[in-house]
Amino acid sequence: MNLFANLKTRGTLVITHEDIDRAHDRARVLAARSRGNWFSRFRLLWLLIGPGILVMLGENDGPSMLAYAATGAKFGIGFFLPFIVLTFVMAIVVQEMTVRLGAATQRGHAELIFERFGPFWGWFSMIDLGIGNFLTLITEFIAIRAGLGFFGVPPWAAVLAALALLYTALMTHRYWTWERITLAIAAFNLVFIPVALLTHPDWHSVGHAFASWQPLPRMDQDTLLIVLADIGATVTPWMLFFQQSATVDKGMTRRDVSFGRVDTALGAALAAAAALATVIATTPLFTHHMSAEHFQAAEFAQALRPLIGNIGASLFALGMVEAGMVACVTISLSSAYAFGEVAARPHSLNLPVRQGKAFYSVVFLLAVLAALIVLIPGLPLVYVVLVVNVIAVLAMPPALAFLFLLANDRELMGDVVSPTWANVLAAAVVLFLIAAGVMFGISVIAPHLFAAAPR
Amino acid sequence: MNAEEKRGAPLHPSDEELVLSSLEPDQLAEAKKQRIPRRSLRKSELLVLWFLRVYLLFMIVVVVYQAWSGTH
Numbered sequence: 001m002n003l004f005a006n007l008k009t010r011g012t013l014v015i016t017h018e019d020i021d022r023a024h025d026r027a028r029v030l031a032a033r034s035r036g037n038w039f040s041r042f043r044l045l046w047l048l049i050g051p052g053i054l055v056m057l058g059e060n061d062g063p064s065m066l067a068y069a070a071t072g073a074k075f076g077i078g079f080f081l082p083f084i085v086l087t088f089v090m091a092i093v094v095q096e097m098t099v100r101l102g103a104a105t106q107r108g109h110a111e112l113i114f115e116r117f118g119p120f121w122g123w124f125s126m127i128d129l130g131i132g133n134f135l136t137l138i139t140e141f142i143a144i145r146a147g148l149g150f151f152g153v154p155p156w157a158a159v160l161a162a163l164a165l166l167y168t169a170l171m172t173h174r175y176w177t178w179e180r181i182t183l184a185i186a187a188f189n190l191v192f193i194p195v196a197l198l199t200h201p202d203w204h205s206v207g208h209a210f211a212s213w214q215p216l217p218r219m220d221q222d223t224l225l226i227v228l229a230d231i232g233a234t235v236t237p238w239m240l241f242f243q244q245s246a247t248v249d250k251g252m253t254r255r256d257v258s259f260g261r262v263d264t265a266l267g268a269a270l271a272a273a274a275a276l277a278t279v280i281a282t283t284p285l286f287t288h289h290m291s292a293e294h295f296q297a298a299e300f301a302q303a304l305r306p307l308i309g310n311i312g313a314s315l316f317a318l319g320m321v322e323a324g325m326v327a328c329v330t331i332s333l334s335s336a337y338a339f340g341e342v343a344a345r346p347h348s349l350n351l352p353v354r355q356g357k358a359f360y361s362v363v364f365l366l367a368v369l370a371a372l373i374v375l376i377p378g379l380p381l382v383y384v385v386l387v388v389n390v391i392a393v394l395a396m397p398p399a400l401a402f403l404f405l406l407a408n409d410r411e412l413m414g415d416v417v418s419p420t421w422a423n424v425l426a427a428a429v430v431l432f433l434i435a436a437g438v439m440f441g442i443s444v445i446a447p448h449l450f451a452a453a454p455r
Numbered sequence: 456m457n458a459e460e461k462r463g464a465p466l467h468p469s470d471e472e473l474v475l476s477s478l479e480p481d482q483l484a485e486a487k488k489q490r491i492p493r494r495s496l497r498k499s500e501l502l503v504l505w506f507l508r509v510y511l512l513f514m515i516v517v518v519v520y521q522a523w524s525g526t527h
Contacts, residue, residue, distance in 0.1 A: 015485075016485070019478060019483055106481045106486075106487060107491065117496060387522055398511050441514055
């Protein structure tokens with residue numbers, strides 16, 4: 001039985017500004033649902049999409065696009081194209097659970113772990129999330145700085161512009177407005193598709209790669225690092241926390257779960273298209289035998305300039321800026337939602353500043369701190385980027401264990417409890433992530449085991 | 456039923472009506488303050504959680520070692 005079925009406020013009913021804003025959004029959803037024609041179905045989809053697309057395009061962030069660029073430059077077209085699609089399928093499996101959890105419980109992920117399993121396990125999750133999110137946030141500013149650096153913008157101006165855009169997006173004090181602005185910016189992630197087309201890809205090789213997963217890369221530490229970076233570019237703990245909280249903040253209910261699934265799958269398809277395009281876009285560096293081992297975002301754009309021209313290179317650099325910018329917003333928010341849930345402070349984008357001081361402060365303080373770190377001269381930025389994706393993969397299995405337990409909690413989930421097929425897929429994802437992590441660990445501890453493997 | 460805005464400003468009656476007709480009871484900000492009952496973890500679940508915790512800590516050491524050896 002649903003725990004919330006009998007929940008009613010006693011005595012005085014307290015209605016907040018947040019409730020009124022959310023009620024306006026829900027009224028439009030209810031009106032569209034009541035009509036039942038085809039146009040209304042499309043309108044309903046338009047009203048209910050958001051968290052899934054944002055989380056997927058948000059995860060196509062600075063380090064992710066850098067990982068895809070490095071994949072194309074190092075391995076060209078081959079095994080990694082279908083592999084990247086597989087990672088997005090894993091992302092759909094995992095994120096779909098957060099939609100059901102949010103809609104069924106109307107609670108964020110951090111809050112559920114704390115209340116259901118106690119503060120001991122709650123703090124473990126929060127520490128994983130906090131460290132991971134902050135490191136990732138730094139890498140988003142690295143991407144913004146590097147991308148704008150391509151156009152000659154000095155680092156201080158680049159991070160200041162990013163902070164200003166973050167401020168503007170959040171100061172709408174309205175979830176709906178924020179979501180639509182961020183979706184519009186996130187759509188720019190698809191700029192990698194025209195960049196890929198400018199390289200005149202060999203479509204026969206692309207088709208062959210998808211059909212056969214060939215050519216296979218050599219099994220060594222560098223390959224495993226790219227494998228982990230590509231997985232970490234698609235499934236990470238912040239995504240679980242963000243999508244569940246955004247689902248709640250948007251006001252989605254059990255009746256909206258099927259639309260939440262479409263939203264998630266659509267987001268994955270768009271993000272996968274951008275990711276594949278990035279691999280294809282940097283493949284000319286592989287075919288021209290250009291070493292891209294220590295490239296940053298702007299250096300990829302510079303290296304591509306003689307091959308795809310000024311416009312293509314500029315689009316590539318702008319794509320990196322967008323990737324960092326959108327993730328900067330979504331990752332900061334994921335931390336702020338989690339903080340609000342754990343500290344029992346109001347946490348919604350529908351809050352006016354006065355009521356959501358703590359919530360908005362967390363978003364800005366984290367962003368400002370990450371921005372300042374990026375400005376430290378001589379910081380090994382490339383290394384930070386690679387390590388961040390690897391840590392994200394390693395932190396995922398413990399995060400998924402809690403998600404798995406919660407999504408199977410019949411008392412919380414009621415009729416949207418995880419079906420067997422979802423559990424089988426989720427277990428497969430956890431085992432795959434652990435296996436990838438263990439393989440990477442072995443390659444670090446005993447590199448000779450991989451170095452001798454034939455190509 | 457009395458309704459009040461948290462900020463102290465009076466609510467418009469249409470707002471109250473809108474909220475009550477559009478939101479489910481557990482969607483109200485006030486309802487979300489209700490605590491969810493604790494669930495005790497089974498031994499097998501605890502074992503898995505501890506295994507994954509140890510796995511993460513071990514792998515972080517591996518990453519730190521790799522980062523250290525990479526920069527030296």
